Amino acid sequence: DSGVTQTPKHLITATGQRVTLRCSPRSGDLSVYWYQQSLDQGLQFLIHYYNGEERAKGNILERFSAQQFPDLHSELNLSSLELGDSALYFCASSGGVSYNSPLHFGNGTRLTVT
């Protein structure tokens, strides 16, 4: 168990809808990262938050947004969903002081858009 908790595990929704994925990082970790994993694109970095502030953006669509709250949990909001958004979405966390520790991944949320 990595200590990173993601909810829900599975999500099935229709095109055009909006969903929110939730992530609780490991205790003490200040950084939260979101990744999208799909068969055709592989693992794509979406966004990185550190202690409530956005630090880096990757291939995140404008329809997607994220935030990290004061208690350090994070939410990824996906709106105007398209079939191509179906994927496994991972949250990962890491220690805030040293960059030398690996990212610890949650079990992911599998999103299916129908």
Next chain:
Amino acid sequence: ELKVEQNPLFLSMQEGKNYTIYCNYSTTSDRLYWYRQDPGKSLESLFVLLSNGAVKQEGRLMASLDTKARLSTLHITAAVHDLSATYFCAVDRIIQGAQKLVFGQGTRLTINP
């Protein structure tokens, strides 16, 4: 732009054999990671390589890093079925305090009895 390429992408091998997975990256990086993923599961950290010449070993897996060649290898010794999984390397850069981790495509390893 930082790019990470692994080869091979698919590898089927017999138990007891040795093999190597290669990970090339395009620009100077601060560190390199190897992860394992079982089907439908999360990513499990295997190794963190921090400097040129770094070598780490855990059981039948050994990872090394050559920063001059921008190459990391994951060597599998005397493979066993339990090592069947997808292996990812990932490279990151720290720019103004922001960490961006870029993954390779993954190598799907199947070990046959």
